[in-house]
Amino acid sequence: MTAAALSCVPLTQVRADDSPQQAETKTASAAAINAYQAIPPTQPHITTEDTASTFINALSDQALSFHKNMNMSQEDKARAFSTLLQDRFDMNTISRFVLGRYWRTATPEQRNEYQALFQKYIVNMYTARFDELKSYNVQSIDTKETKKISEKDYLVTSVIRFSKQPDIAVEWRLRKKNGDYRIIDVLIEGISMGVTQRSDFSSVIQRGGGNIEVLLSHLRQNI
Amino acid sequence: MSDSLIRKHIVKPALFLLIAGALTACSTNNTYYAGEQEIHDPLENINRTTFAVNDALDQALLKPIATGYRAILPSPARTGVRNFLRNLRTPVNAANQLLQGDIEGMAGDISRATINTAFGLGGLIDIAADAGIEYEYEDFGQTLAVWGVGSGPYLVLPLFGPSTGRDALGLAVDSLADPVRLYLFNTDNEEWHYARVGLKAVSTRAELLDALDNLRENSIDYYAALRSAYYQKRAALISDRDPDATPVTEIPDYDDEDY
Secondary structure, three states: OHHHHHHOOHHHOOOOOOOHHHHHHHHHHHHHHHHHHHOOOOOOOOOHHHHHHHHHHHHHHHHHHHHHOOOOOHHHHHHHHHHHHHHHEOHHHHHHHHHHHHHOOOOHHHHHHHHHHHHHHHHHHHHHHHHHHOOOOEEEEEEEEEEEOOOOEEEEEEEEEEOOOOOEEEEEEEEEEOOEEEEEEEEEOOEEHHHHHHHHHHHHHHHOOOOHHHHHHHHHHHO | OOHHHHHHHHHHHHHHHHHHHHHHOOOHHHEEEEOOEEEEOOOHHHHHHHHHHHHHHHHHHHHHHHHHHHHHOOHHHHHHHHHHHHHHOHHHHHHHHHHOOOHHHHHHHHHHHHHHHHHOOOOOOOHHHHOOOOOOOOOHHHHHHHOOOOOOOEEEEOOOEEEEHHHHHHHHHHHHHOHHHHHHHHOOOHHHHHHHHHHHHHHHHHHOHHHHHHHHHHOOOHHHHHHHHHHHHHHHHHOOOOOOOOOOOOOOOOOOOOO
């Protein structure tokens, strides 16, 4: 099951247009994932909670290898991050959740533009956040436990440990579809990124008279 | 402060706010959501103004001080300060645990204070945490919530920042009843109390430097984002981060045909 869940992600495949650093990063990540796959299960069968936490472990390894790779340029990082987001995060679910009830009143053009802008917005945000982390020494990302919280959703609890900072508790909400896991929300110290963003966007639209254009113009400026 | 003064200056205004909030809170114009939680913000215009003032003061004063604090003091020292301040808060914390019926929590607080004071250099080192007794922040606002009191209107307090009718009342009660403060006031050492309050502000602000910066930079409506984050944080604290007690926000399956 582990192999099936992770082999669907072509993230670590070295492509022809990769720079040497990118190839190196991808090879390292592939090696990390292979290492996980090679670990024989200690139980006779692997539960879905285990594969959910394995997904997060693999993602963390990937993210840490980006973090530690000082040689990647801003553009490379943004591109790598964008790919990571598309593959590991369910951007469709997240963007629609964050827009909330205003999705229904949006035109197809507005919807498309919103989702494209939203993706760029998220990539910029997390890439910038990653850059700050550069000055802190991230020691490890340890997964603690996995809980099934609804029919398709799992919550993986983890801790980001730094060498000189207090730990940060991060929870990942995953949804399982067709054997694949994708992240639909991230909670930092109990605060959901999706919920906070939804409150933000809905306030902007509400105070703009219920018009989604107000939000779109803000997002256009932010990119 | 005498009983009647307390009643006049704190309890009456607080009750007024709570009742006013409860009465005005039901207009749908000022109802927002943080996940499943309802937020009532009938005083939004005033709150936004106070928020802007707080933000200006923060950027001009508190944030630079907190940044300097973080730059000058190495991480173990800052952790020591945080631990020491937490230790001082034990009476208030433990009392609230008891009021919430959390005997285990109260016992934990007492154990932590004893162990950390005796063996942790007067509270600077959190040995108890290594032994498995983790810190659990409790305040009277959370106690009121456990007792079933609704949060009341959202309030942005001058200097203190985001709060609610209930939490502001909780803050007042905790401050007034704090044995450490009472001791300092009774022994003519008020300045130590204010020094402690100031240190707490700087220490907390230093811990939140990145989180708040991020929120401020990345949100479009910082006021709304912080309001939402505040409610979520309080819900997490009230349920003591018990995963079974925290309600799960519904995220629909958009691939379903009904969407």
